[in-house]
Amino acid sequence: MLGKMKEYLRRDNKFIFSFENGEGIIEVISDTIINVFVPIKYKEHNSKAIENLKIKEASILEKRFEDRVEIETNDVVVVVYDNFKVDFYDKQRNPLCLDYDGERSPFIRRGNTSIAEGEGISTQADFKPHKIEVIKKMLGDEYFYGFGEKTGHLNKKGYYYEMWNTDDPKPHVESYTTLYKSIPFFITLRDNKAFGIFFDNTFKTYFDMGKENSSYYYFAADDGNLDYYFIYGPKVVDVVEGYTYLTGRTPLPQMWTLGYQQCRWSYAPESRVFEIAENFRKRDIPCDVIYLDIDYMDGYRVFTWDKEKFNDPKAFTDRLKDMGFKVVTIIDPGVKKDKGYYVYDEGIENGYFATDKDGIPYVNEVWPGEALYPDFSDERVRIWWSEKQKVMIDSGVAGIWNDMNEPASFRGPLPDDVQFKNDGFPTDHREIHNVYGHLMSKATYEGLKRYTNKRPFVITRACFAGTQKYSTVWTGDNHSFFEHLRMAVPMLLNLGLSGFAFCGTDVGGFQFDCTPELLSRWVQVGCFTPLFRNHSCIHTRDQEPWAFDEKTEEINRKYIKLRYKLLPYLYDLFYQAEEKGLPIMRPLFMHYMEDKNTYELNDEFLFGENILVAPILEQGKNFRAVYLPEGAWYDYWTGERLEGRRVVVKNAPIDVCPIYIKAGSIIPTYKDMNYIGEIELDEVEFEVYKGNGSYLHYEDDRETFNYKEGEYNLYKLVQTEQKDFINIDFSILHKGYNKGYNKVKIRLKNIEAGKVTIDDVEVKVEVYGKDTVVTLEPKDSQIKFYI
Structure with missing residues (x-):
């Protein structure tokens, strides 16, 4: 406890409070973002998640009272009391986030656990300080979201979690407190207002969201600083935008990374890889990426190739490239202890590995046997590791898959006292563990960017807040269970709310044996997940789209x-993700906050703002209830118009995933293709669903960073309903990419127009079923569909 407040000093946007037993700092980052800081271990923030933070100009007023100090911005009021108790209110003085006036008081756990544990029952430990x-005080009716990939439902109220990156391949269930990622950030939604808290601490942290006592929730850490950011909305989209302003946003990826990806432990030797590739092409199933797991390496030595399985890596990747496939290879952090192996020798010579407390390189065991761990907390090591990516790039590899980087270890966890250089602030494993994968991803990203001059594709299993700047993620070693398919939806939604716009699961499940029904239902979800990768484990049954029967293959092909x-x-x-930090998969409450019916929907989601997906997530089920929020919605498959703010029942046989399009939506589409680059993307078709609405469409070269220099096109379409016609204004807001579309098609869905005019001149149309299609040049135009 810091004790009584003695005085405070203001320095521009920073307020430094002196208490009897220490110092506390309030810093105004913007009108809606406030940092609360107590320098316990370090005098400065020393953040791994926040880089190059820019303070925004804010309106700041202050007032000293006998028992408190009030700091007021345009959006929030911060009240500071003795013991550095900090409360937050909105501008109308409605409470948002208040410190709890009391001590923790866990509920009583009764009985002797030893007798239960004797039978093998896992009992929960008592909560400790x-x-x-x-x-923080529970004000009532809170809903909590975020925390990254944690198991359980969308709303995290009543849950307890720990942030400690953990490789646990057992079936993930709702009681898991730790998994591969540590994202110490959550969003609170209450009384139609939202705020977020980011606890910027890399030590093991703890979050109890009312599990031990419904009167409060808390967050805690084993060590480090008290350092958290309060991020006010009032909308959820504002909170996500504020959080990603702090920690960074998912950069625009190369378009091929958004195609379908096929992975297995393992596709080797190269003849097996070509068998997979040829099947995709001859079966007319699109695919852009094939992964190579650990068996492509020479004895699991990273940055090597097994020359018996892949005798000429560059010729191998070139042949796949000619077929339209990119190759992504796994790279783990564990470096084989093997004198004469160049990566090991370089690491030893230059002191690049983590050590024990006596300075001796620490050795554990992973796939190659005895292995050492690069100290990614040292900038020299990150540069060295980034340079190693050239080995893979020169072999024709297009992306890197970072795995086992919790870090995983087969001889028990790394001891707490393993030493890391930490960029000039030497520390131990307790502080670096949660950011080990984050720093590895950063090094990998920088290497790929340097040697390709294209947007890097990095996929990582372990990460921390802010990793979204460098890598996409997947949810680790799931199982081929319907329960894991069900769990995937809230897990991915919370990852998106936690800043990770580019995320996915192993479609079909990694461990166990998939079934035709499960793969069919999972690929229907995977179609709408940002990362769309089918991945399965060694010695499980084949899981490619054609591995079961013709019906399952056809469903895979369809989606x-x-x-x-x-x-x-x-x-x-x-x-949008790069501009605003918004996720791709979105919970319905993100755009319908005023509707409490959306707050705990675990089994449907928005794909952007215009498409609602309500997949089947249970075995044997062929119909489901779908909640449609306010407005009108079109059934994607039938064209039926439905009014929202109600539940509808949708029949969904095995080949149907319920999909609904918001009225007024304009959806850009491409023609059929087997892979990105197969056809020239010189044409786009906009599917228009009757209503009032607008849409921004973005176009660039889909692979380089030239768009940052203005080489992109931005189109705007505005749809307005009139009595006798539907009007669409097509305009170009920015024209910087010269190889843009040659023609644009507008498809009015489910309506046969009497006539169509462009700039008041009647034009020829095409009719496909009930759809009316018109073609125009990509220039400012006014299109009228007379109905």
């Missing part, structure tokens, strides 16, 4: 083709 704790059709829409969502 922590070195750093912030306890993979739908994914490619929607690629320009998905690419637009990634443009």
